[in-house]
Every structure is written in C-alpha cells, then in structure tokens.
Amino acid sequence: EVVDLRTIRPMDHETIIASVMKTGRLVCVYEGVKTLGVGAEISAMIAESEAFDYLDAPIIRLGGAESPIPYNPELEKAVVPQVPDIVRAVRAL
Structure with missing residues (x-):
C-alpha cells in the first residue's frame, strides 16, 4: 500500500496495520x-501493534542519505531512494 507523505497527518494507523496484517x-x-x-x-507503530505478530520478515526502511538533499536533480537521485533501490529491497524481503 502506498502512503502519500503529504497526507501523513493524521496518520491512518488502522489502514497501515491492516495492510501489514494482510501482507x-x-x-x-x-x-x-x-x-x-x-x-x-x-515501524515503531507496527512494533507496538497487533500487526507485529503477523510480520513474516523484518521491516525494511529506505530513506534518504544522511546529507542535505541537493537542488540538482541528478545529484538528488544519488541521495534519495530510486526505483531500482525499491525493487532490490522488495525482492530481498
């Protein structure tokens, strides 16, 4: 399930928990x-919920590099997760 960060507040805990319990x-x-x-x-919310017992694999987090995000679009690609990074993580899971 994809969550748009612009709508993260208020966080829909029920939907996220239901998705983890399903998948x-x-x-x-x-x-x-x-x-x-x-x-x-x-991740903390899932660890503290009933969904934790439904996990079949560890939680994976893909975030940006520990650096300021550059303005240059090509440099930005180097510090934020890209499609190949996401595909690799999902396949590893």
Missing part, C-alpha cells in the same frame, strides 16, 4: 533521511 510485510520508502524519519515512526 505480512512492511517496506517504508521516503525521501527524508532514514534517521528519525517517518519510516521509523511507522
């Missing part, structure tokens, strides 16, 4: 830095 998986992908990012919040 047994969670991959959080976001452009912000991985440390203290929205993926950490979603």
